Amino acid sequence: MSTQDYKQRGGWLPEQDDLESWLKRLEETERESDEPLHPAVERLRELVESDPTLRMYATRMIEQVPTAKPYGRRHLHSLDQLLRLINQVITLAPEFSEKSMVMTPLAGLLDWTMGTPAGFAFYRDPRVNEALKDVLNAWCEYLDSPGSLYVLNDSAAGWKSEDAQRIVGMDQFVHDPSDEHWGFTSWNDFFTRHFKDGERPVAAPDDDRIITSVCESTPYKISTGVQRRDEFWVKEQPYSLEDLLAHDPEVGEFVDGAVFQAFLSATNYHRWHSPVAGTVRRAVVQPGTYFSEADTEGKDAIEPPESQGYLAHMATRAIILIEADNPAIGLVAVVLVGMNEVSSCVIDPHVTPGRHLEKGEELGYFQYGGSTECVVFRPGVVESVALQAVPRADAAPVKVRSHLATAVG
Template sequence: MTGASHDVRRRAGWLPAEQAHLEAWLRGRRERLADRDPDQVLHPAVAALRDVIESDPVLRMEAHEMIAQVPSTGDYADRHLESVEELLELIDEVVRSAPEWGEEQMVMTPLDGVLDWTKSTPAGFAFYRDPRVNDAIREVLQAWCTFLSSPESADVIVDAPGGWRSDAARRAVGMDQFEHDPDDARWGFTSWNDFFTRRFRDGERPVAAPDDDAVVASPCEATPYRIAGGVRRRDEFWVKAEPYSLDEVLAGDESVDAFVGGTVWQAFLSALEYHRWHSPVSGTVRRAWVQPGTYFSEADAQGEAAVLPQRSQGYLAHVATRAIVLIEADDPTIGLVAVVFVGMSDVSSCVIGDGVEAGARVSKGDELGYFQFGGSSVCVLFGEGVVESFGLGAIPQAPDEEPSPLRVRSHLATVRRADD
């Protein structure tokens, strides 16, 4: 696939690094449909998505067209889909299973893999922005999340090919860093989501300069993507230059004024990394909420089929479902900080932690919540003139460099000190 080395989904391990491996995985999925019981009915949530498509002539047209059309970027060796019926059956198979381990053909976000072709067509751009489609997909994702939180979903945590207890998977995950029971058949995890939201062992991720309020900590274990300064209240976030538009990122919240002219730092989370969130500063929570948004929508910048997700990272911070936490820092030179946790691809449930609400006190490094299964991104917003410098590990890497995540609770930025 042209530009695959720039594709955030591939750099983060959500999809295979090579397009050929995704194609092989999809062929296997499609071949399995031949053995599907013809009398098997669709999961109720998938059937509801079918009914939404069939209830409106425009949606029905877009659904058929996004399969008939060929993505205008990317070297697709095979046609991924032949019909809407096949698409629905593939979705149905996904919501009844948990992701398996694989060194080459691993697809950590299988629903994203199934929809990959459709998302990057002109009809797909319109289809996935339709509120009715998003409502129906939300139900599909919630149904899948229910399965991934069930004991049955833990069956992939086994010491076998495709299992997460295999030696290769253990090394890739760095399991020794995480809390688990090595003697238990499922490492002590009760479900796939329990495994996905695993915690580090005590001492694995110390808080950067815990007694220095001028040092801001990374809220996630994430690879730096972009730093933008002088951000505006409103901007054309959908264009190729990918500016941030504060009104949309913060969903029209009254806090927008505090960030006009300020700085946005954004990073993306790897499929195999830690998916819990932590406070970047010590202070008081002003507000915390989950903002509903789109699922699987991508940017078609300036009329181009900008299907490579590096052109959609900033876009998704404005339109995707996301958790927004506003914290008034103890250090008055910092003031208000916004942390935006963006759900991307597959389940991507944004779960704000118990007690993280208006008036709650948090210390730098305290847990704020977590992503349940799915691809994800994070933004930290600062006011104008607040940031003095970013830590070396927080600087985005060149697209051709091997991505390296900034460790959670490590040095993200240094802000102006009160006596400067």
């Protein structure tokens, strides 16, 4: 995989041949397993089999062939097999591979179904998402457990290997080299690792015109003149503020304003930080979809980086509104979007209404899953955007707490 391909896919799934090789190995392992279905997977089965519409969608999304991906062979054959494979995946932690890493195993398994007409409908059903939430929470429990640490080893597929440490940039992060698992207690603990002190200083801490990056993320889109309501599900995925901000009472503040969006890759730092000094107005987690994608994007529909605008309105997300100390900036909305897998958007307990935050202070983190962020500004607030934040084909990740934009004034 080239560096550019890795960026475009976010580092979450490998190229097609590598994905299919992984699916083949998963199938072979599943045939050898006689484990009963986890209660959460069993509840998903009961939901689908008890509802004729869902059963129809589930059956057809397996039977249909996705046109967006050049699959060499069929890997899914029945609902029963799919459920058994899901049951297997939720006891796995992602292994490292420089060229063929399946960082989101459940998305890799469901990739076939997500790209079919029936799959687009199935994954938008609220009942399906509620059942999937239970499955994903069960997997999260495993990823929070010591059992998930098996991938933190120094083999070629381990996150302690020289290649993994180089790609992650492990020397920047807090860890204990003398400990078998670097001092981490679980996969999720490793995934949400902290930078060492001094690694990501706050840009211009005393200049309240400088707005800083919320995440360590690659620029995706900058939109201006955003509307209160728009058709976010169409090609180009324009922003619809009422949907993006879950009908927050302050939506009117942002009409005709600007949205900056960027996505996090698999090996990025996954914690969020306040872009301004200010006071928390609201902080909520909005439930949403997990594996729905923008079918209007054609062959790219099931590539999460290509559905980011759509997912910002549909997926589970944390919405944090901050009243900046600088009155020229005023209210800022930060939307942290979970894409695929567990998609846990965890707001830090101290981020509550009335709490004053310093610029660069931590807001929370993505526990696991593909992810994207939006920063929403009122009209006329942004004077200029930092060069590194401008979306382009060769864009590198904007470092967290670095200069993102400059406000007027």
